[in-house]
Amino acid sequence: MSTDPVTHELLHDILKQVSRSFYLTLNVLPVGVRDQMGLSYLFARAADTIADTDLLDRPQRLRYLNQFSSQFAHAEIDWKAIQEIQAALVPHQKDSAESILLQRLADCLKLYEKCSAGDRERIQWLMKVLPEGMKMDLTRFPGESSGQLAALSTLDELDQYTYYVAGCVGEFWTRMVCAHRPAMARWNVTEMSAIGVRFGKGLQLTNIVKDVARDLHNGRCYVPESLLAEAGLKPADLLVEGNLPKFRPILNQLIGLAMEHLDQGWIYTISLPVSEIRQRLACMWPILLAGETLKRVAVSSDLLNPAVNVKVPRSVVYRVMALTTLTCANSYVATSYWDHLRNQVA
CATH class of the missing domain: 1.10.600.10 (Farnesyl Diphosphate Synthase)
Known part of the structure; x- marks a missing residue:
């Protein structure tokens, strides 16, 4: 991930807003992997938030979950798809942290774009596999x-x-x-x-x-x-x-x-x-x-x-x-x- 101090501060600002407890836990990790782990946590939590928004019916949640996870399967981010996810889900969030996370999803994805090729590949793999459990919950x-x-x-x-x-x-x-x-x-x-x-x-x-x-x-x-x-x-x-x-x-x-x-x-x-x-x-x-x-x-x-x-x-x-x-x-x-x-x- 970029060592740019602005990039680092932006990520940690989002983490503190979304989960102060996780942010504090993150600090125990060794230097060199903290930012990658923190960003991956935000993506996993965003996917979980989409899957758990029970004010939307299951087919809708599955569609938005697929739409989100597909961002990690292509070279370019579909910003219109991200805006659609935000417009559909932000109004239904009961938890302010979940709402903030979804509102700042574009910031997270821009940080992802600054990751090294190797780190992007590892995050892509995680975001291909991890949502399968959420889909299993929604379908099973x-x-x-x-x-x-x-x-x-x-x-x-x-x-x-x-x-x-x-x-x-x-x-x-x-x-x-x-x-x-x-x-x-x-x-x-x-x-x-x-x-x-x-x-x-x-x-x-x-x-x-x-x-x-x-x-x-x-x-x-x-x-x-x-x-x-x-x-x-x-x-x-x-x-x-x-x-x-x-x-x-x-x-x-x-x-x-x-x-x-x-x-x-x-x-x-x-x-x-x-x-x-x-x-x-x-x-x-x-x-x-x-x-x-x-x-x-x-x-x-x-x-x-x-x-x-x-x-x-x-x-x-x-x-x-x-x-x-x-x-x-x-x-x-x-x-x-x-x-x-x-x-x-x-």
């Missing part, structure tokens, strides 16, 4: 409420979905840091990208089991029907809180799968050069907090209650950040913490 789940509940069919379908919405991010991340960080020169990009995919899938599965009740009441059951059938359950049965004991074996299976993916994510993290402290922290934090989340999901007695939010306390978040930061992302200390979490979840 026809409604917005529990009365129109639909479910994924098989574990393979769930695996495909987690790849689209998060696994591909691990692959993208690996390609980007290997292209810009000299210390990563010895990494096998293909091999580590595959491990990065597992990393992303683990984080997404954590979100799925944590938010199972909320998703059900929004018409989406990500727990495959094939798994539910093994326990004599149907998707609608999960709307009844009293069915949690019957659902528990399936839940434990999904938690176990998430932990297997996160174990691969830990291998990925510890494989990072010791000198890449910022990268290590950026990987350690989400894995350790996912483990803390799964620990709470595993023992929750009201997981099927949509009013309950399984959340890691802020004090634990600060503890994780302090422990890893003060020890400079030390492998021994952090791995001891991870192993402790794994034993509690198992």
